[in-house]
Amino acid sequence: MEMKCSSWILILLVCNLTVSTISAFRLSRSQPTERISGSAGDVLEDDPVGRLKVFVYELPSKYNKKILQKDPRCLTHMFAAEIYMQRFLLSSPVRTLNPEEADWFYVPVYTTCDLTPNGLPLPFKSPRMMRSAIQLIASNWPYWNRTEGADHFFVVPHDFGACFHYQEEKAIGRGILTLLQRATLVQTFGQRNHVCLKEGSITVPPYAPPQKMQSHLIPEKTPRSIFVYFRGLFYDVGNDPEGGYYARGARAAVWENFKDNPLFDISTEHPTTYYEDMQRAIFCLCPLGWAPWSPRLVEAVIFGCIPVIIADDIVLPFADAIPWEDIGVFVDEKDVPYLDTILTSIPPEVILRKQRLLANPSMKQAMLFPQPAQPGDAFHQVLNGLARKLPHERNVYLRPGEKLLNWTAGPVADLKPW
């Protein structure tokens, strides 16, 4: 009797083990793909609806709509995530009109929409804009003072996030805006042990126009014949003519070492077939520029090209949900001269596995900001990330009268009203 019971239990255990260790091969449409499980588990397809409630503040239009009207280019540049996030939340089922039941509060302020004639955003007024917005919500609603922003989240997609500067030294010098010290930041920047990456931030990919990329798809059976592909600057001649500053010298090293290597299709040209070429390449370089993140990562994932990330200590988007180590190749900046050795010594089975992971449609969906929103896209991953931080800890709620933030800290110029 006992033997029978224990043998049944044993059989059950063995079955469980085998089922859980086999990674399921799911044939979706045409290519076999592999499941993606990061440290947070298989969460790419989680549905955030019902798991959290978000209240969107109604700010005067000078913080969002009027800025957008002044310059509609903000809708297509790589920082457009802040605009689309607001649009998504306004019509999403997670939105609640009752702030008492909200778990998270969203402040829609477009800080990255002050563009130069070239299209690059100027961050000089952003701290003042942010501060003014926070003062507004602190005075009109009690929810800011309740937690001093610990259950609020902001989208700050600029180069160095909430440090609000494009130059790294100046950004480090400024640090994260003091008023945002307790809030959750949704940003594109991510680098470990860096001032401008707050613990608990959610890293998102930069905005890449989904329709544009979809319109350049080529048949999947086109053989991949380019080994390594890269198009972009190696030396930023306008700002760093001698090199060494831009990209910490890594892009220049790539050029100097591999410019005459036939395996490396690298140049500074702007071909019209950029997206098509990426689909014909096996590896796509994603080196850092002035900031470590780059839209090339998004493009590489969409087009099935294995990203080669050359940026020390970078934190990639949704790093807890997506196992980037299994999908991309990480190369230290000091190993750039040996990039060809590194890439050619990767066993073909590993390369094929990475391609299968990249082919997973949920992976591609998670990198995009489509309009209207689709299940599994980057908006939903942000909400998933916010949901994973719930329930809020005890120290989020302050005792009445307790003040942790210093409202007068920071450079004097930032304190001017906006």
Add this chain to the structure above:
Amino acid sequence: MALHRSVVRDADKERDEVEKTGRRRKRSTKLEMKLSALHQSYLNRRNNSFRSPSSLESSVDGSGKSLVAVFWLVLHCLCCLISLVLGFRFSRLVFFFLFSTSSTNLYSAPFRPDLPLKHLDVRAIGRNLDPSPVIGGNATVSTRSSRVVVGRHGIRIRPWPHPNPAEVMRAHRIIERVQKEQKTVFGTKSSKTVIAVTPTYVRTFQALHLTGVMHSLMLAPYDLVWIVVEAGGATNETSSIIAKSGLRTIHVGVNQRMPNTWEDRSKLEVFMRLEALRVVREEKLEGVVMFADDSNMHSMELFDEIQNVKWFGSVSVGILAHSGNAEEMVMSMERREEKEEEEMERSSLPVQGPACNATDELVGWHVFNTLPYAGKSAVYIDDVAAVLPQKLEWSGFVLNARLLWEEGESKPEWVKDFGLLLMNENREGVVESPLSLLSDVSMVEPLGSCGRQVLLWWLRVEARADSKFPPGWIMDPPLEITVGAKRTPWPDVPPEPPTKNKDQMQQLSKGKTGVVIPKQQQQQQQQSGKVRKPKRRSKRNKHEPKPTDTTTQVSFSSSKHQERN
């Protein structure tokens, strides 16, 4: 004072510029024009520790030290000019070399140790500046210093930045593996064996044609069975050619000699093809049967396309019926253009293949228009007229080998039994084209995007009936004809009689008219003292007897005759 004011004004301007343009950093050479502005912004941007600026600042502020200020201004102007000339920041280099102590550390990574004067190599000299202090406003964050330092880094270049051949080979193997995977995932699932049927016989052009077909079949990336049917019995000549292919071959002999007219030849070819199909039926070969006539040219896409056939398919064949027409060659350009226009009006595309309607359904066949060639086509195999194809060439059809198998296998109802067909084949004209195998012709599948792609070309070209060729194209015993060298005179051999002249005259007459030769003789007779350009010609003529008119004429006409052939 004036100096100070201008400096301040410039500093203001600079600040405005920075704010206005945002991202643009100032060019270094411009900065050096201003004294304190230079050093101030320098410090702010670089965060480094230069010893010199501190002393300069104090000198500027002091009013009594205007001489020193002027000296420094002059020095900086000089540096600026040198930088403009050289193209990099010369003063920075000077300061580096003058004021650097052991505290500034060079990168120990392998760099090119080149001279600093070349612009490119300045970058190679890197300095690791003091990492900017990581300011942690929040106690929980960044008390650890990042291992990534901010500031100028060197550009690492390995000592021999060129591709390593072993790595290139590995990369190519990776690419091949990836493409193979792509093919298995996105390409055709399973590849069927291709059964190629080729009727042939021993003649001069056999080696030419058969080698062409052999190479196409060897390149096809599919399993292949090559059935070669030979008229006149299976000979060693043919088997030695096809053995070089390395393919699986079935050599069948038919004991009839190939006749001399195109009409009879095509009839015998039909018989030979049926024999090959009998072999397929008896051996129960599986796959796709295609008819690879030995003088046709096949494209690689043909083999990819016929994999898609289910039972019976048809492809478009390009018909090249225009073999060398002697009359046309002597025609003038205008006549030729007229003829082309005539042909264009009748719009006869030289293609035989399936015809489809708008919904890509088979409605009929395009057939080669033989009307323009009525009466002018070749009858005998070595005629110099256009060789016309049959009404429907066999090479344009492919079929699933299972159609030929015996009764009882899963065949569609619209297919006649091949065994019955074979029994009736002795009667003339029963089997003209493979369509005779079908009772319902509309079930044929059009391949190559409904016949829009021409996947193979039909051509018939043969040598003269009396042409000889060495068996196996090996000359044994070796030739015994000696040909004398034309340029070097052989001193001990007496000058040859007219044969040598004939060769030379042909050489001369190739590009020129016959008039030149008599003119030459006249010149010779005139014995002009001038050394003409073709000195060798006159020299040669001295050695030979004068050629007579008759010989030149004979040689000229013979050359003309040879060119035609």
